[in-house]
Amino acid sequence: MSTQIFVNLPVKNLNQSIEFFTQLGFEFNPQFTDETTTTCMIVSENIFVMLLTNEKFKTFTPKEICDATKSTEVLVCLSFDSREQVDEMVRKAVAAGGT
Numbered sequence: 001m002s003t004q005i006f007v008n009l010p011v012k013n014l015n016q017s018i019e020f021f022t023q024l025g026f027e028f029n030p031q032f033t034d035e036t037t038t039t040c041m042i043v044s045e046n047i048f049v050m051l052l053t054n055e056k057f058k059t060f061t062p063k064e065i066c067d068a069t070k071s072t073e074v075l076v077c078l079s080f081d082s083r084e085q086v087d088e089m090v091r092k093a094v095a096a097g098g099t
Contacts, residue, residue: 006040008050009074010057010065014039017051023096024089043078 011017014037018028021041029048032040037056041049054065066073080086 002046004046004048006048006050007074007076008052008057008060010054011051012054014051014053020093020096020098021051024092 014035018039022028026041026043029040029042032038032048032050037053039051041051043049052060057065078089080089
């Protein structure tokens with residue numbers, strides 16, 4: 001079995017986050033989704049991003065959740081085969097409300 005990576009990220013609005021990432025072309029695994037607090041975004045065969053509401057995320061750590069508008073929470077990088085694919089992903093992110 002290959003090692004799988006699950007990145008866990010807190011989100012303020014789960015439905016809005018699902019809609020945003022859907023517009024970027026990502027799909028979600030319903031096996032790890034409960035529609036109210038958690039969803040599992042598929043990045044690749046072995047990499048997933050668990051989007052958790054702040055309330056659900058807090059059940060995993062006693063530490064404060066970072067305010068990503070004021071502090072850097074995480075840097076995520078995706079690889080693409082061409083500059084055009086990078087530009088297209090950025091275009092989709094901006095169109096979906098990314099800043």
